[in-house]
Amino acid sequence: MSANPAGHSEGNPLANINQIIHAPARLMILIHLYVVESLDYVFLKNQTGLSWGNLATHLGKLEQAGLIEIIKGYQGKKPQSLIKLTSQGRKAFQDYKRSLQQILDDIPDDL
């Protein structure tokens, strides 16, 4: 039985969990993006309570993984970037939700 970089063995269902989404801050970002069309940095920051630095780091990772799209633009003379979930990101989030639900359902109440 081989182990993946996260240290889980291949037979372990937790190994199939998307590690990019599994981080609490990124999961929180994706949940907020999942229920809307798009939003900007300020709205997302207010919702998640993350610092600017943290938000930028996590958004960068999500963008790199192709889960979100950052559309840079302007409103008047001020820069305004809109963040939206890609179709890949939407599917990844749904898969993540299903996998996690499955794992939790499979854990017996009593040993």
Place this chain on the structure above:
Amino acid sequence: MRAKISLKEIERNMYRQSIQDGIIDIQIGSILLIFAVAPHLSEYLGDFWSSLIFLPFWGLIYLALRTVRKKYLQPRIGQIQYRSSRKKRLKSLTLSIFIFNLLALGAGFLFLVKFPNFPESMPMVVLSILLMTGFSLAGYLLELPRFYAYGSLYALAPLIGEYLYITYTTPHHGLPITFGIASGLLILIGLVIMIRIITGYPLPDQEYLA
């Protein structure tokens, strides 16, 4: 199932926070202020002009609030684009209010034709019912529970006004007092919400927004 419900709740909270900037409260308060001021003005200007003079007033309020939203509120709250289900719900509000106004006008006209000798206090009861229904409809479609409270407040205004008129012969059926208080309260609530946003949310540095 639980996850589905909580996602719905998150979406609703985000939607509410995107529109809770006090603008809508001030706008409604300003519009319904007509019931408080127009009866006084009608003594000098007549019924038609005392109502018409409100158009430029509402226009000014609209422009001022739009500027405040653009310059002070939106940079602090941020922007959001809703999903299609939310957009549909918001569009249905405009249509519903339009149909509601048409029905109210039609019902009022029929009432006048069918019952020309209605009791003097009847228009106040009808106005009260219309205000409660209108606010409830808006509260339901906008998913803003405080609109039910606003509806109750404005529904009471003509009834209390009529009571003041019957008991103390307060001029203009007591409307300037009751609608003045209700509208003043809404404008005050709107201003408090605005000030809380402006003081509570600092403006973000431009470098983070690029």
